[in-house]
Amino acid sequence: MQHIKSRAVPVRIENIDTDQIIPARFLKATSREGFGKNLFRDWRYENDDESQPKKDFALNDARWSGTILVAGKNFGCGSSREHAAWAIKDAGFEVVVSSFFADIFRNNALNNFLLPVQVSEPFLQQIFEAVEADPTTELAVDLPAQTITITSTATSEGFDINPYKKTCLINGYDDIDYLINMMPEIAAFEANSAAH
């Protein structure tokens, strides 16, 4: 994961909690796959019925497409369910843009190579306006340079990411590999702690 250029799907709602992203009744699966079809389930369908899509919800609106999800501040708050990140990823998204992410969601996203891009509130509003005015507007995310650009206007903003996590994303490493390599040190730490 280094450069992503795509149209965006705008969900102009704040405080989107993980119960909205994937309601608890869909957490009964024991594998990581297949959660995408229930992404935003209760905002997508009337009466929990797939034959009754809510037309005004962005994911049901044919104008919007692409692999970048743009949402209001405090995205991913609430439950720690990693199923939320799995659902977004499974639905085809690679990047989520918001002006603020909840901590647990941010970690879960990074552990699944789903990139959370945190921008300023004014820049988020610029993205919403550009995408809503012209759905073909593309956003370009440059992970090595840590920038996001609205290509139509060439306006950019930088974003922060932990340097360790950045290396992991670019190289496809995950934390488990890192920790497994550390197991002798972990065992030594345990022995030392027990001695005190």
Added chain:
Amino acid sequence: MGKTLFDKIWESHVVKTIEGGPSVLYIDRHFIHEVTSPQAFNGLKKRGMPVFRPQQVVATADHNVPTLNQELPIREELSRKQVDMLVKNCAEFGIELYGLGHPYQGIVHVIGPELGVTQPGMTIVCGDSHTSTHGAFGTIAFGIGTSEVEMVLTTQCLLQSRPKLMRINVEGELNQGVLSKDIILYIISLLSASGATGYFVEYAGSAIRSLSMEGRMTICNMSIEMGARGGLIAPDETTYNYMKGREFAPAGEVWEKALAYWRTLHTDDDAVFDLEININAADIEPMVTYGTNPGMGIGVSKNIPAQASLPENERGNFAKALQYMGLMDGQPIKGQPVDYVFIGSCTNSRIEDLRLVAEFVRGKQKAENVEVWIVPGSKQVEQAARAEGLDQVFEAAGFMLRQPGCSACLGMNEDKIPAGKYCISTSNRNFEGRQGPNARTLLASPLTAAVAAVTGFVGDIREFI
């Protein structure tokens, strides 16, 4: 410069810090449950790894279990499979399971403390955001995702960046009828649902010190509802008195040694926080939420804010929340009719909560159009309630005493609130659909819920004292 309680625990658990990156944090206790663990065990199997320290892991089934007829096989196939998988995984990897039918079964954040597994100074994680509950004992406890569950099962460690630190001081005496649930709902209403994101919160002050362990757990439990990674309270005599003699608490000489260490676990006088907030306990009244996040709460005597009084950029989300709730801006919350009363969840399902409710309803009857569910947090709580005769009080009042589990807190198991219905709930989240599709949740304390149970309306407990 002195150290904070958080830093004392954190520093003693850092195995190593990656330059410019996170720390490798050692985890003392890991709680697991059926919903967020199966994919983690699949990961272990795929790598051919064992669980590194199975004796530091405790499992229970809580989220996806029925709260009636637990002695029968679970009817719903997917739920049954998920719970069965936990049983299989625990057997295969050598993990102690307090599953359905076990006398220690219950909500993971209720059983850890009641068994004495949760102890001051520990690092504790669970694939559940309300793991912050355990912070009431002076622990660093926080919720994690399933990939992180896999990391802890595999290596007993996590990669974590040190959060910023906030201290919230609640000083003074609480008003009558005000419970710890009201304190935390009040704090969240001040800070908002995202106001503590990036922080770990220490709760301090005389009003916090005066609380029982049950009350402290309620406070720490809801830290996540303002975005905090976790919350903690320094251990003291209340903590030690609660712990002494519990099944897995240290005993004898080990207890004395542990106690000497625990007494060092407090924030030094000259320690500095990134943010400090002072609250006057006397300003807090019984709280009720009216919206779709836990920050949308008001004192029971107040009106829902007028939309025009809010900043323009907040009005859209506010209107969306009120439309979902079927409430009007500017209306009083007192007098709002309710259909269901749910007393349970990891926030308020402990014996103290049930005692308070029973004491209030003794000799009273539930309102005719209201359904009341009392869901104890654990088998032990259920047993204590029965031993004390609380079951008879509830039965006489027309309340239903169910079996332990997360129940109607999260709309996952059989216990759901029907669409459009109002439920006053002692749980922690009022998100859209949290208690079932289109269900409408009003969060409140067990006493405020009890008032609604007997009157059928949101009411002010202070008028009944």
